[in-house]
Amino acid sequence: MPRSLRISLLLLPSGLLMAVFVYGLIRLIGSSLIVDGTLDFTYYEAIFSRSDYVAMLGRTLRIAAMTTFFSLLLGFPTAYYVARYRGNRNILLLLIIFPWLVSIVVRSYGWVVILGPRGLINGVLTWTGVVERPLKLMYNDFGVILGLVHVLLPFMIIAILSVLMQIPRTLEEASMSLGGRPAHSFRTVLLPLAMPGVLTGITLVYLMATGAIVTPLLLGGLGDTMLGTEIFQEVMHFFDYPKAAALATVLLVTALAVVLPIQLLERWLSARLSDGGAL
Amino acid sequence: MSRYIALAVLLFLPLPIVIVVLSSFTSAGYLSFPIKGVSLKWYAEFLGSADWLKVLGTSALLALIGAFVSTAASFAAAWAVVRHKMRFGTAYETILLTPLIFPHAAIGVIMIVTLSGLGWLGTFTGLVLVHCILTIPYAYRPVVAALRKADPALEEAAASLGSRPWRTFWQVSLPAVRPGLVTSLLFSFIISFDEVTVTMFLVGPFVMTLPVQVFSEVLESASPIIAAVSAALVLFTSLMVFILDKVVGIQFFVERD
Known part of the structure; x- marks a missing residue:
């Protein structure tokens, strides 16, 4: 042949x-x-001429951006800690990988049980008498962002961790033994090398947050929609497929407009790093 | 500082899963936490329900077929890229990974359009096709990594000793990449079994998957049976993770190739 x-x-x-x-x-x-x-362009005009749709688009981008920000804020220190851990690292990895592989439905549902009016937090607060009536912890942006950060954080940690594990500990030690302070070594040695992983993590988390449906629906309710939940409603309740298609295209364009430049930057950085070029 | 954040995160990640599993043992008729009385009645209800078991069966079969097809397709593609050093191999790999860089809500609508064009919307065949596409990125990575590590000299040695190509393939090439293949199978099985965001657009009156059923039940009711079914899903995932850890080791997920 x-x-x-x-x-x-x-x-x-x-x-x-x-x-x-x-x-x-x-x-x-x-x-x-x-x-x-x-x-x-009827469908697109119909979307962009309605102020509630424009607000929904803004809300989607804001929630995705905040989810990405908090995931990075929590994910980087965690990845760093796990990468430099001297004991049995596999147990720590298990605590990250296992929740990551459990269905997002189950994890979001877990937050409903924790944050709901009869849930864990309100149960404890009303029982101890701290509050008289249950607090509204979900069906708002707080619940949605908390749920999304929880669901997407493992992607961020895994992306950063896979890069950090390749950076030898001795590199930082060398920098410090040459008189670099820890913060300085971190900024000039570790951070540039970790950058490709950080960018991959940002890309994945942002993408999944803009296109999420399950977590925003369970923790945000049907009131304040995001692009994903709006698409879900158009298809499931109104059977308006062309409008859903237009919304999905808007989602694609807004996601790729953010993601493609980051991907190009990541490729460029990785290429420079593997060439051994100075940053 | 980074240590405290890390420890908090490592407790935060499993927290809602633990809570769901604990809340499934309630004896109350509504879901609340802390639970009111301990019982296994919601598990009995789940395992006694023909509807839930049918949905569980559908999900398992779907994930099984999807995992085999996408692992086989990935293996063939990886063989062309690694062993035949095909031109534009890197570009082809990028194409195989594209389902990862599309937001799930958009993939859902893309798949509605695709399946309705093929006449497969709301059918099991349609779900199999979509799950194969979704799991290809997950199936490809382990298998291509294993193929890159395997030494082609072994195959040359077998061939020079007179082994026919097919026999060489079955007895030399395939065993060399077995851990990679098993990882691809398990990884894509888990992804397919747990998938909900895209699948919920494509199910219909005749076909339903377990996570989608759980999702619609959560939206409509607060029956603790959902917690029992969720706990079963968690148990299933733990089993898969356990096998994956035994086959390749958990650090596989954070390795770069």
């Missing part, structure tokens, strides 16, 4: 699967743009 034929056959199964995905992507964008055979 000639080599090119053999390669084509080997690529056939995965290529077919990806072709199906691309076919759907093209049809999605098509169905939101073409009405009765002609190019028509």
Whole structure:
């Protein structure tokens, strides 16, 4: 069998699967743009002319940005601690990987049990008499962001950890033995090397937060929607597929507009680092 | 400082899972925590319900078929990229990973459009196709890493000793990448079994998966049976993680290739 034929056959199964995905992507964008055979921006005009939709878009970006920020804030120290841990690291890894692999439905539901009116926190607070009536801990931005950070934090930790594990501890020690203070060594040695992992983590968390449905619905309710929950409603309750397609395209564009530049930056940084070039 | 944040995070991550499992043992008719009285009645109700068991069966079969197909497809692609050193191999790898950089809500709508075009919306076949696409990025990485580590000289040695290509493949190549294949299978099985955001757009009156069923029950009721089903999902995931840890070791997830 000639080599090119053999390669084509080997690529056939995965290529077919990806072709199906691309076919759907093209049809999605098509169905939101073409009405009765002609190019028509009706659905997009309908979205951007409504102030509640624009507010929903803003809310989505704000919640995704805050989720990413808090995930980085909590994820970097955790990854650093685990990477430099001298004991049995596998137990720490298990505490990160296992929750990550449990379904997001179960984890979000867990937060409903903790934050709900009859949940753990309110139970303790009313029992001890700290508050008389249950606090409203969910069905607001706080609940949604807490849930999203919990669900997405492992992605951030794993992305940063996989980079930090490759950086030898001796590199920091060398920097410090040459008189660098810990904060200085961290900023000039560790942080630049960890940057590709940080960028991968930011990308993943931001993407998943903008496109999340389950966690925002369970912890935010149907009131203040995000792009994902709005798409869900258009499909499940109103059966308005062209509008859902237009909203999904808006979601794609806003997500990729943030993610692609970060990916390019990450590639550029990784290439420079592996060339041994100075930053 | 970073130490305290890390320890808090390591307690925070398993917290809601532990709470769900504990709350499933309640004897009350509504969900509350701390629980009111201990009983196993919600587990009895779950295991006694033909509907829930059918959905569990669907999910398991879907994840099983999806894991096998996407692992096989990934293995073939990885073989072309690594062993045949095909041109644009890196570009092809990037394409295989694209499902990862699309927001899930958008993938959901893309898949509605795709499956309705094929006439497979609300069918098991449709779900299998979509789960294969979603799990390819997860199946590809372990298998390509294993193939890169395996030494092609072994195959050359077998061939020079007169082994036919198929026999070489079954007896030399395949055993060399077995841990990678098993990891791909388990990893894509877990991802498929737990998937909900995309799947919930594609289920119908004739086909339903366990996580999607749990999700719609949580939206509609507060029955503690959801906690019992969730606890079963957690148990299942723990089992998978345990096997993965035995096969490749948990540090596989944080290794870079």
